[in-house]
Amino acid sequence: xxxxxxxxxxxxxxxxxxxxxxxxxxxxxxxxxxxxxxxxxxxxxxxxxxxxxxxxxxxxxxxxxxxxxxxxxxxxxxxxxxxxxxxxxxxxxxxxxxxxxxxxxxxxxxxxxxxxxxxxxxxxxxxxxxxxxxxxxxxxxxxxxxxxxxxxxxxxxxxxxxxxxxxxxxxxxxxxxxxxxxxxxxxxxxxxxxxxxxxxxxxxxxxxxxxxxxxxxxxxxxxxxxxxxxxxxxxxxxxxxxxxxxxxxxxxxxxxxxxxxxxxxxxxxxxxxxxxxxxxxxxxxxxxxxxxxxxxxxxxxxxxxxxxxxxxxxxxxxxxxxxxxxxxxxxxxxxxxxxxxxx
Numbered sequence: 001x002x003x004x005x006x007x008x009x010x011x012x013x014x015x016x017x018x019x020x021x022x023x024x025x026x027x028x029x030x031x032x033x034x035x036x037x038x039x040x041x042x043x044x045x046x047x048x049x050x051x052x053x054x055x056x057x058x059x060x061x062x063x064x065x066x067x068x069x070x071x072x073x074x075x076x077x078x079x080x081x082x083x084x085x086x087x088x089x090x091x092x093x094x095x096x097x098x099x100x101x102x103x104x105x106x107x108x109x110x111x112x113x114x115x116x117x118x119x120x121x122x123x124x125x126x127x128x129x130x131x132x133x134x135x136x137x138x139x140x141x142x143x144x145x146x147x148x149x150x151x152x153x154x155x156x157x158x159x160x161x162x163x164x165x166x167x168x169x170x171x172x173x174x175x176x177x178x179x180x181x182x183x184x185x186x187x188x189x190x191x192x193x194x195x196x197x198x199x200x201x202x203x204x205x206x207x208x209x210x211x212x213x214x215x216x217x218x219x220x221x222x223x224x225x226x227x228x229x230x231x232x233x234x235x236x237x238x239x240x241x242x243x244x245x246x247x248x249x250x251x252x253x254x255x256x257x258x259x260x261x262x263x264x265x266x267x268x269x270x271x272x273x274x275x276x277x278x279x280x281x282x283x284x285x286x287x288x289x290x291x292x293x294x295x296x297x298x299x300x301x302x303x304x305x306x307x308x309x310x311x312x313x314x315x316x317x318x319x320x321x322x323x324x325x326x327x328x329x330x331x332x333x334x335x336x337x338x339x340x341x342x343x
Contacts, residue, residue: 028058028059028060029061030058030061030067030141032058033055033056033057033058033067033069033141034055034056034069035055035056035069035070035071035138035139036055037055038052038053038054038055038071039052039054039055039056039057039102043101043102043105043106044098044101044102045101045256046255046256047255047256048251048255050073050076051251051252051255052098053070053071053072053073053091053094053095053098053140054068054069054070054095054098054099054102055069055070055071056068056069057069057099057102057103057106059107063146064143064144064145064146065103065107065144065145065146065148066102066103066107066144067141067142067143067144068099068102068103068141068142068144069139069140069141069142070095070098070099070139070140070141070142071138071139071140072087072091072095072133072137072138072139072140072169073091073138074133074135074138076091076252077225077251077252078220078225078252079091079094079252080133081220081221081222081225082133082219082220082221083219083220083221083285083286083287084219084286084287084288084289084290084342085132085133085134086125086128086131086132086133086290086342087125087131087132087133087137087169088271089123089125089271089290089291089292089293089294090264090267090268090271092123092125092131092140092167092175092177093121093123093177093264093267093294094264095140095142096121096123096142096165096167096177096179097179097264099142099144099165100116100163100179101116103144103163104116104183108150108159108161110159110183113185113186114159114183114184114185114186115183115184115185115186116181116182116183116184117181117182117183117184118179118180118181118263118298119180119181119182119297119298120178120179120180120181120296120297120298121177121178121179121180121263121267121294121295121296121298122176122177122178122179122293122294122295122296123175123176123177123293123294124175124176124177124292124293124338125167125174125175125292125293126174126175126176126292126293127174128290128292128340128342130169130170130172130173130174130175131169131174131175131292134170136170137169137170138170139169139170139171140167140168140169141167141168142165142166142167142168142177143165143166143168144163144164144165145164145165145166147164148161148162148163148164148165149161149162150162150163159182159183160181160182160183161179161180161181161182161183162178162179162180163177163178163179163180164176164177164178165177165178175293213229213230214226214227214228214229214230214245215228215229215230215231215242215272215273215276217231217275217276217279217280217285217286218271218272218275218276218286219271219272219275219286219289219290219291220272226245226272227244227245227253227265227268227269227272228242228243228244228245228269228272228273228276228310229242229243229245230242231273231276231277231280234311234313236313237313238277238281238313238314238315238316238321239311239312239313239314240273240276240277240280240281240311240312240314241273241309241310241311241312242269242272242273242276242309242310243307243308243309243310244261244265244266244269244302244307244308244309244310244325246261246265246304246308248304250265252264253265253268260301260302260303260304261301261302261303261304261308263298263333266302266308266310266325266332266333267294267296269308269310269325270294270296270310270312270323270324270325270333270337271291271294271337272310273310273311273312273323274291274312274314274321274323274337274339275289275290275291275339277312277314277321278314278318278339281314281318282318282341284318284341288341288342288343289339289340289341289342290339290340290342291337291338291339291340292338292339292340293337293338294335294336294337295335295336295337296323296333296334296335297333297334297335298332298333299331299332299333299334300327300330300331300332300333301332302325302327302332303327306327306328307327308325308326308327308332309325309326309327310323310324310325311323311324311325311326312337314339318339318341319338319339319340319341320336320337320338320339321336321337321339322334322335322336323335323336323337
């Protein structure tokens with residue numbers, strides 16, 4: 001997962017805010033952060049304005065690296081289409097990703113010729129009730145904790161980092177996030193992709209097989225927003241799986257041309273197979289099942305072919321489980337989810 005997706009950082013100088021930057025931060029207050037317009041598309045590597053959720057940022061306050069403001073949508077074609085009345089955790093993961101881009105480009109000043117490779121992602125919505133979707137819970141603050149770290153190799157050939165943040169929704173504590181990965185030079189990324197990255201527009205690559213049927217117990221009201229095939233047993237106790245539906249014309253997950261399956265779509269597949277699996281195991285309607293946390297490790301980019309299989313092995317009480325996306329027998333990402341049973 002990345003702009004193009006291990007926990008050891010590269011040796012080098014650790015980046016922390018200097019006195020000059022800190023003094024400049026003191027001229028602003030968190031209450032001054034704007035939420036009435038998105039940041040420029042170029043900063044967040046997006047094409048469509050409706051896919052931009054970060055609105056402003058500042059250094060500080062106090063020991064925090066910086067604070068990023070965002071605005072959650074109430075009428076987004078995909079992210080607002082939830083059977084349960086809570087903000088989508090995949091949406092929160094995208095907001096966290098966009099916040100990380102702001103930190104990288106505006107403060108750390110990572111060179112332009114870099115691609116971000118995600119290694120680990122953790123997002124928690126806790127307590128889940130603070131993430132209930134209403135007109136009063138659209139404003140988000142992401143505070144980059146001072147325990148975050150960024151290290152650069154000598155000569156700035158590569159940067160690695162772990163960004164830990166606190167999340168507020170509607171002015172109330174609503175969870176946390178951790179993002180770990182590396183910014184690598186374009187030539188490193190090109191070598192990493194090899195021949196698979198030659199067609200960055202996706203043209204000329206084999207199209208995924210069309211799906212005549214999709215799973216409906218995904219936490220989405222509109223079946224068009226289902227990204228998995230009907231659930232099937234995986235062969236493990238309390239285990240379920242489904243194939244990922246990949247549509248490169250999808251405006252949410254393919255806002256711009258990509259040469260691989262985006263990590264955000266993998267997360268959506270994980271969320272949906274976990275919800276459908278919990279519904280199957282517990283006999284619950286998907287309006288009462290919400291994924292409240294991800295903790296994922298990414299090891300391999302997913303290609304457009306062969307099928308990507310999303311799987312979950314649930315705990316006995318259906319309150320969480322182990323999840324993965326695999327392709328051709330190799331794991332692309334794996335981790336755990338927590339599942340809230342809501343009224």
